[in-house]
Amino acid sequence: VIKVQSEDFDISGEISRMTKDNTAIGGLSCFVGLVRDIADESKINSLTLEHYPGMTERQLETLEAEARQRWPLQDVLIIHRFGQLMPGDRIVLVVTASSHREASLQSCAFLIDWLKTKAPFWKLEDTQAGPKWVAAREDDDKAADRWEKSDP
């Protein structure tokens, strides 16, 4: 399930909804991304997320399908917010549910790693030193690359 929205989300409410009617779920993993108040030693007043409506949903659906193909998952939820957010605000929620922990933990890490580099979002920080576009990090590329399947 994919949701792209400006509104906040309720983590326990989302998890309760997911598990309520599916008792095949033996465990779930949850990643929550938050707005930090410091970046490169600059204090952040706010973070504005821009996205590509339409493509964002398509890309996230593709990521969910890829995760479901790689691991036996009972359910997947990705909520990604856009718009202006304040330090401490929730940005993204990834929940992966499976019968067993390994599939759940691995697919959750996979989804957040790929989301960083494959979901069409761009972050603009409003810092004390002025507005600054967040650059893609090499570490994020490396984290995403470790899930690339090597050719047989």
Added chain:
Amino acid sequence: MQLLYFGWVRAKIGISQEEIELPTGVSDVRTLIDWLQERGNTHSEALEDLSVIRVAVNQEMAEMDTPIAAKDEIALFPPMTGG
């Protein structure tokens, strides 16, 4: 065709989208970018360093040699920073 710009590419070009007729000689992403670079200062400055430009054709990630046609939706943007 519809051209969309996001992130600092949008900020540098100064508009978020524009409608253009498929220019003569433009057949793929590379030739479109060549054409855009010749159009004016803001476009050429925004598209100066192609190592930090990503392209989507009809909302799918594309490469320099991806073919494009008159009705396509082409988006140009910096590397994505989701999550």
